Amino acid sequence: MKQIYMDNGATSFPKAPGVIESMTYYLQSVGASVNRSAYTSAYASENIVYETRELLCQIFDFDNPENMVLTKNVTESLNVLIKGLLKPGDHVLVSSMEHNAVMRPLNGLNNHKITYTKVPCDSHGGLLVDTIDSLIQKNTKAIIMTHASNVSGTILPLEKVGRICQENELLFIIDAAQTAGFMPVSFKKLHADAIAFTGHKSLLGPQGTGGFMITTPLAEMTSSLMEGGTGSLSYEEIQPRYMPDKFEAGTPNIPGIYGLHAALSYLIKEDIKTIYEKEMALTSAFIMGLMNISKIAVIGIPETKDRTGVISIDFRNRDNGEAAHLLAKNFGILTRSGLHCAPSAHQTLGTYPHGTVRFGLSHFMTKHDIHDALYAIHHISTSGGSNGI
Ligand SMILES: Cc1ncc(COP(=O)(O)O)c(C=O)c1O
Structure with missing residues (x-):
């Protein structure tokens, strides 16, 4: 059948044409890690990782490849952002349409005196934007919101939410799992402070790829969730403070990044x-x-x-x-x-x-x-x- x-x-x-070939090429003919060695194939893989950051910048209308952090999926990205940013006493707003990738980390922080309020949505999943002002509290630090529902497909009006964040000096963190690669998503137009994405949905890349882009001030406020080897500052036993190493400990999914590179090139070409x-x-x-x-x-x-x-x-x-x-x-x-x-x-x-x-x-x-x-x-x-x- x-x-x-x-x-x-x-x-x-x-997946996008070229993804399988690119991953196979890495595994068969390159094989080297990144940021750790000084021979030609190591430089080749480093180049692909850097180019992937640049392609992502192009896709998300974002200017700074150093602040384009690669992770294994949007869930990891949201965990880094939520757990690294929020401190006891903080409050955030989310929509009533969130995925558990936002809700579970937030609920996990509940006993650390971090609270949230859901901005209501109508029965079609449409965000009731006008209610946001009345839900902002003195201790509200950020709005964390999905760009589109993974259940109903409803797109939330995040440009408006971004403006509300600017007016009220709130940080704006977006879960773009369902929109990245499906439609143009502009970091600048959304007035975002961070956008988290996953590589294996409409970005047409392999599973185990994803990331987030983040402004420098927010990156400085956010602590790293994972710490370890980065291939940089190896004489120090503390995590580098600079980007993207701050948030990228351990050997990355290099075959996955090769695949994502091919997928992003396809999306840009088409x-x-x-x-x-x-x-x-x-x-x-x-x-x-x-x-x-x-x-x-x-x-x-x-x-x-x-x-x-x-x-x-x-x-x-x-x-x-x-x-x-x-x-x-x-x-x-x-x-x-x-x-x-x-x-x-x-x-x-x-x-x-x-x-x-x-x-x-x-x-x-x-x-x-x-x-x-x-x-x-x-x-x-x-x-x-x-x-x-
Ligand atoms: C809106 C939304 N957020 C988060 C996720 C989690 O994605 P991943 O499993 O790639 O981390 C998904 C996908 O399942 C999703 O649709």
């Missing part, structure tokens, strides 16, 4: 705006088709404005987990059901605790794939309930 991969909200597949338009055309066709299926509910914004290509649906007459299973087993449509590591988002959207079936589109898909997926959803939604498979 042909398989149609629609789990791009979790991780993208396929142009993210063009990729975005292609994915949104597919998203529009998919949503229009879903609207004609009566026994499901489309969760979140029922149109293409202010959303990504992540679409959640709720089967009215069957369990969503069972529906996802049937989609895979009988039609080769690969999705993800459940709560998607974002219980608060499901509470906001009214789909807690049963969850949804989530479809994550990719510009590599075709109209034919969308047609096949719609056919399968229609078939499953009309072919009886739990005991009438």
